[in-house]
Amino acid sequence: MSVLLDKKKSIIQSALDLIQEHGFHGCPVSMVAKNAGVAAGTIYTYFENKDDLIIGIYEHVVEEIKKYVSERDDLSLPFKERFYNYWKNLTNFYELNPSIHGFYDQFLNSPYNSDDLQSNPNVWHEFANAFFEDGIQQGDIKQLNPVVLSILVNTNVNSIVRIKQNFKKKLEKNNMELNEISHLIWDGIKAD
Amino acid sequence: MSVLLDKKKSIIQSALDLIQEHGFHGCPVSMVAKNAGVAAGTIYTYFENKDDLIIGIYEHVVEEIKKYVSERDDLSLPFKERFYNYWKNLTNFYELNPSIHGFYDQFLNSPYNSDDLQSNPNVWHEFANAFFEDGIQQGDIKQLNPVVLSILVNTNVNSIVRIKQNFKKKLEKNNMELNEISHLIWDGIKAD
């Protein structure tokens, strides 16, 4: 049982790495297999087809993000602090797992991210929605749609991580400015 | 000469439409050609190869965005008003040209968007950078890197247009909330 799961995990990890390095296109099933140390056919034991593999990666990714951020959410803190933690933890997670960030960024605007998939609930979106719902209930942030709020915040974190990576070797200074963005967003969404 | 340009334009337009409808994958050169009313081989008269075509589309797109937004920028207005116009015009442009928005969204996180390309200046980025530089100079917005500011704002506009399209038929109410996001961002970036 654990062997099976290990194999599925290693296929997903292999695909994640390849997608980050070569983009969605440069990721043939045969290469994923080779990288994962399995035969090409084996992938089809765990996934119906390549699309299903991509969706499988998405589901894995979404679960990992949720796990990391939710485990570090301390409900006893004031919401402002929880927000900054949310922001910091999500950023950290992406920086610790660049292949996940690379995949997620590409996935969101790809045709793989179908309407059907977006409509279905997923653990990460549910957590994020509930998180901002909480902030609204507690009167700490503006009464906006929590779905909109979570997309807004997550998109900004995504962008900033991307900018950081692009600027990595250029300007140390920018990193400080980028960290200011969280304040900027908080100022925007906090209740008046 | 103008015939040649017309043909190039129609190839680009055809590709834009197909990419929006079928994503980057579902856009073979032969289909672009058919859609544009030319032979497949003709595309190689105007573009070296498919990558060059995609880059060509990007350059076209970037020019169109810049033209639309810059033409509507009124330097005589106070910067706050210019910011809201910038936001509104960029949003309008994307909503008037969904295929451009669809392309741009996919392009930004794709492997086509190489480091080289990002390093090279382009008219739209230059305009946006100068725009926010202006706001800083005039003391109306915080002293942040204008490059960072423009990416931040543009990313948010992109996201919101995308959210609007996803929500189009669901919640009328959300559109109002989405329009509030511009205030939220302004509150974040305006000088204290």
Next chain:
Amino acid sequence: MSVLLDKKKSIIQSALDLIQEHGFHGCPVSMVAKNAGVAAGTIYTYFENKDDLIIGIYEHVVEEIKKYVSERDDLSLPFKERFYNYWKNLTNFYELNPSIHGFYDQFLNSPYNSDDLQSNPNVWHEFANAFFEDGIQQGDIKQLNPVVLSILVNTNVNSIVRIKQNFKKKLEKNNMELNEISHLIWDGIKAD
């Protein structure tokens, strides 16, 4: 022992059903196994490989046909009547076992039906040859090669069953005409 035979039978039956429904192509070993309620590997306990399975089905089928027709052959009747019974019983058998008819029809003209296999005697061909040999001996049918006669008659029964199935829902009237074919053939082969 009987368990083993049961398992072999159920594998054969499963393959027969699948071949009738999906043709020779649409009949992977894994599907035969699933349909038979055994694991894919188990099939290789009973058959050396897929070709051997197909041959095994053929041998089973040929035995079943022979059993049905020979059991209903009454040697005490005049040969003309025996001929009509032969025709009727073979037709009935195919109509009761459409998957056998479907398999046999496909098998006969397939590359599985090798020269080697045709040269080897099989119970059904031997019975049929002997049957027509009998008719010749008794002076009731023309002095033709009994092998040729049996192929001729069997081919015609096969075709007629096939036509009946194609016409099943179209023309009731045709069925009567099709039943006349046996007279037509008898008129052809009976001794002058």
Next chain:
Amino acid sequence: MSVLLDKKKSIIQSALDLIQEHGFHGCPVSMVAKNAGVAAGTIYTYFENKDDLIIGIYEHVVEEIKKYVSERDDLSLPFKERFYNYWKNLTNFYELNPSIHGFYDQFLNSPYNSDDLQSNPNVWHEFANAFFEDGIQQGDIKQLNPVVLSILVNTNVNSIVRIKQNFKKKLEKNNMELNEISHLIWDGIKAD
């Protein structure tokens, strides 16, 4: 134009030869291409997919048979003689074109020969139906459904050609007997 048709013809001829030699299974598209002296991709210029190629072959084959037999049908002769010519010409055609006979024999009982295809009229079936309709009109053969009659006769010719090929090197004598089958069938269908 004629070059294009030549290429299509050579693809069809190549596939016909391979199907006769290796059966339906042993006929990969790549081998058909190699045999025809074209690239694999070229086949898809002329046929949508492999199924379409098989159907294309069928249509070609059916046209060739019709052409050969109809060109040699002499309406001025008495129907009995026309029937014997029909039989002889069809037999000759198959013996001159063994790959067509091999293909047709396999095709008829294969899943490629769908209900849809059988329902659609084709030149050969139409000719054969009209031929036997003629015989009925002229009062020379029994009042049976001409569709049934033509299938019956064609099936018998097919079988006999097959038997001849199997027996080719064994018994010279049989050929004479096989030629008698036409009389046998004529005796069966002729008007009383």
Next chain:
DNA sequence: GATGAATGAGTGTTCATTCAT
């Protein structure tokens, strides 16, 4: 310049067969 048939390397996928459990 424009065409579109031809190319063939590359891709996703299937499936007969094996073998560790």
Next chain:
DNA sequence: CATGAATGAACACTCATTCAT
């Protein structure tokens, strides 16, 4: 004996690119 995950050769098919017309 039975299992079914794993294999990898083989397949159908796609598509960026070329080039003779």
